[in-house]
Amino acid sequence: MEHDFVMVEKEDGCSRDDPPKYLSEISLLVDSLADPLWSLNTFIHDNPELAFEEFKTHDALVKFMRSQDGWQVTPSACGIKTAWIATFNLGKPGPVVSFNAEMDALPGLGHACGHNLIAIASLAAGLTAACIVKRHGLGGKIVIFGTPGEEGYRGGKILLLERGAYQDVDISLISHPGILHNSPLVRTTAFARLEVEYFGKAAHAGKSPWEGINALDAVVVAYNAISVLRQQTKPDDVIGLAITDGGKATNVIHAYASCVCMIHTGTWSRLEALCEKVSKCFQAGAGATGAKVNITLTEGYKDHVPNRVLAASYTEYWNQLPNVPEPQIPPCEQLTHVPSSTDQGNLSYALPSLNASFAIPPAAPGRQGQPHSPEFEVASGTYEAFERALRVGKALAGTAIDVLTEPGLLGKIKRQWEQDMAAKAAGASP
Ligand SMILES: [Zn+2]
Ligand SMILES: [Zn+2]
DSSP, X not given: OOOOOOEEEEOOSOOOOSOOTTHHHHHHHHHHTHHHHHHHHHHHHHSOOOTTOOHHHHHHHHHHHHTSTTEEEESSGGGOTTOEEEEEEOSOOOOEEEEEEEOOOBTTTXXXXXXXXXXXXXXXXXXXXXXXXXXXXXOOEEEEEEEOOOSSSXXXXXXXXXXXXXXXXXXXXXXXEESSOOBSOEEEOEEEEEEEEEEOBOEETTTOGGGOBOHHHHHHHHHHHHHHHGGGSOTTOEXXXXXXXXXXXXXXXXXXXXXXXXXXXXXXXXXXXXXXXXXXXXXXXXHHHOOEEEEEEEEOOOOOOOOHHHHHHHHHHHHHSSSOOSOOOOSSOEEEEESSOOTHHHHHTTSOEEEEEEEOOOSSTTOOOOTTSHHHHHHTTSHHHHHHHHHHHHHHHHHHHHXXXXXXXXXXXXXXXXXXXXXXXXXXXX
């Protein structure tokens, strides 16, 4: 999904005192994976595949994970052709930490959302965390999920979640490239899609228009009602409309018309309220004209609720890794609002989640495109962007190792998640 930062807020109580564990070992392990991961990155980037059609990427990643010591790999997991699950488990009890690897590209734009880099960061992190577990005899389990179909509104992670893939998983870690800055505390928007059809009655527009019921008029009334509603929406609310069928001829009263509406907003509870208001506008179109209305609501992605305790670990590792190429993340992280959506949001309502944003350099001087632009597609295939993804992989691996080794940390993470969910239930926006 698209990343375009609009607002940051000061956050409290998010810093940690302990020095990061195994820092240089994690850094060296990720660096040792650079060659094979660069080949994979280039292969994925140069073979862009659309949502749920990531067959080449699925096969390449499954093959690669099967070549790694100690990993159990399930291709086409949970009945989803391009999903896969790789598990590293030495049998010693402990937390279950997971990473998501996205794979899909955009129609006509290739990897203009940089999901190749997301896959690479998660692979680097998962493989490195597993290596640390093995070398130091740690307890716990590492899981990497190949999560298809993030672009669009169906969401491979939602399917995996519904089919029980995350049932025994304690935390979910992922990252996403953007252009502006690095932040582990990313909030994204929730969205829903309404497909609306009006059924009227055809009649000759000149001879006997009074015998008809104009379905297009119903769309127009609804469009105008929503335009009026927009004056009183909140800054986070975005309502997009498209007329998908506005009738076939000018000399008939239109028996049928349809439109589609996308609603994005800051929280899931706000989304529900806004869907109700918008639905009433569509009903107003029916009421005004006498047309019958049929509204099909598809729930999209939930807003992402970032876990502050996980973010503190990530920040600690990110800032102390060698060769810092850019400004450090402030010790007390800031909350970054991103006006786009991801199915990682749905996971964040089911278990503690971290969705770290990272900046990649422009494709060429002065060619700094946003995600979902041709410039970003070029940028996401460069070695410089790949190096940033490896750095993210190091900080994600460190976060996972913190969870596996620091007594009480998982409990603290879960308590934070419970607080966030309770605040959400009470209508707040934590
Ligand atoms: Zn995207
Ligand atoms: Zn994306």
